[in-house]
Amino acid sequence: MAEPLLELRGVHTHIGAYHILHGVDLVVPAGQVTMLLGRNGAGKTTTLRTIMGLWAASSGELRFRGERIGGPGTPADTPRIAQRGIAYVPENMGIFGDLTVQENMVLAARSARRAAQLDTARLDWIFGLFPALKKFWLYPAGKLSGGQKQMLAVARAIVEPRELLLVDEPSKGLAPAIVQNLIEAFRQLKAQRTTVLLVEQNVAMARALGDRVAVMDNGRVVHDGSMAALAADDDLQQRLLGLSLGAHA
Structure with missing residues (x-):
């Protein structure tokens, strides 16, 4: 695996009285597209927002290029994180x-x-x-x-x-032709060695773009590996995601 650009180690996040992330361990290799998959409510969006400092990790640590950017004792400072070269595209687009x-x-x-x-x-x-x-x-x-x-x-x-893009479900509700435009955009970014962490429900996009994949369930990463290996293993897909990627390609 390529050198990690971003690492989360034992990250817990609470939002008010709710404990959303339960010890997330995640490695995002430099220059690759890492897909973050999982059922609704698994904690994917909370993970992106915690990385960006929009929600503070209550325990654990987050490191970007080996330097701590989040966790107890490190202020959740979104502008400071953005200045390091991290950009975030939220699900609601934020325009x-x-x-x-x-x-x-x-x-x-x-x-x-x-x-x-x-x-x-x-x-x-x-x-x-x-x-x-x-x-x-x-x-x-x-x-x-x-x-x-x-x-x-x-x-x-x-x-x-930007060194790292965090993108939350960019293809949601879009026509197939526009999804193809987005796929091409991310391919060109990857060719420029931009690192991408992409939350996506569109399995065709996941298969087309993903180098690595992390699957979340109940606030934890329960699987990580190559996207190609997951796409080739129907039994693993059914167990982790409750669907077959081949059937949705």
Whole structure:
């Protein structure tokens, strides 16, 4: 396995009176796409939000490039975590509907205060991935379709190079053609050695993109290994996920 970029060791997370993560151990290798799979309520979104510092780990530790970024004694400081080169695309997309597509992109860029300061070569690459964003550049983001909003959410996360992307169910509710656009975007990011931790229910996307896979159940990682090995083992899929990936390809 490649050198780990992100590691979670025995991470527990409480949200109010609820104990959601129960000792999560997770390794995300550098330069690969790691799929985070599991049934609804398994703790996948809580894991991403804990990594990003939106919820504080009550015990355990989180390390990025070997440096501690979370756990008791380490403040859950989302801006500080983002400054390390970690971007998060939440399931609700997190775009600003009253702002234009352009304004959303500028807000996401740390090195630009206006559109003219955006990296034009990178912007052209993003437009190549998501042509609709160029077409609707000056439109309010709230008027975009659901698929276009998801494209914008991903584009915001990659408007500048990031070392690690945390992405929560990007294909949810999208048409197959738009899902293919997203798959191609993540393939190109992986080719650029961007590391991705991807929560996804679309098994075709998981099979197409995943190098590694971690399966969660009841707030714990109950399986980790290669995505190819899981995809080839119907019995393991049924036991861990309650479905056959081949039947949903």
